[in-house]
Amino acid sequence: MADVQALLQDSGEPTLEQAIATAKERFHNVVLNIAITGESGVGKSSFVNAIRGLKNNDKAAAPTGITQTTTAPTKYPHETMQNIIFWDLPGIGDSTFTSSTYMKQFNFQNYDFFIIVSASRFKENDLFLANQIKKMNMKFYFVRTKVDLDVNDQEDMGVSEEDALQKIRKDCEKNLKSLKSSINPQVFLLTSRNLKRFDFQKFVEVLETDLPEHKRKALILSVPVYSQQFLQKKYKILKREVWAAAITSGGVGGIPMPGVSTVFDITLASASGEA
Incomplete structure (x- = not known):
């Protein structure tokens, strides 16, 4: 007693x-549905695995490859917290999922927020997704992946990591402005190979701020320790x-x-x- x-x-x-x-x-009752979207081949599945604390070759990992491996919205619950669900959405922009049909095929209102992933330059399809999500008054975030590869290339040419990151960030901002969008989002630079590097901490802090308290706690408990x-x-x-x-x-x-x-x-x- x-x-x-x-x-x-x-x-x-x-x-x-x-x-x-x-x-x-x-x-x-705390369920968090997170949608990972973007064009094909940008590393969405690798990002889903990384944020769940898995490697690409782990048994429960999302399939990855150089070709389109996701053909339908695929549910990947967190390994230890099954109520935290990451949804790997098919890539937009190929012959199977064009921008005109993408929004109609997937129930975008079912997700708490969206992560729009790119591995190089954000394109019109990415901006299309952002605008559609914005119309629904929902949160979205731009994530630039595979940044470690770009940083390594720049360092080979004598550019420091700090200067390389600044260059990549400015390129992303210029790229989004060139698409003539009213959206002026923050872009987070990440690598799925090592979430401790670059902007992952800042990214999680922004998500924490944007989520209601009960879902914020669930997110914190699910994210790998960095x-x-x-x-x-x-x-x-x-x-x-x-x-x-x-x-x-x-x-x-x-x-x-x-x-x-x-x-x-x-x-x-x-x-x-x-x-």
């Missing part, structure tokens, strides 16, 4: 019944929310959201060992 009273106090709710209801809402600071942030969320897990299941080991127990143990151990 003392344990229950302690959990009830941590929850901040006046009654056990209300605490249980709040706990169930936190862990069962820094000690982010590891501590995960740990603090888990520490605050563990009362809900315990009150719903009778203990951390039986948390009804798959993988949270493991994430808590790993995060706790990592935070304690590296702090």
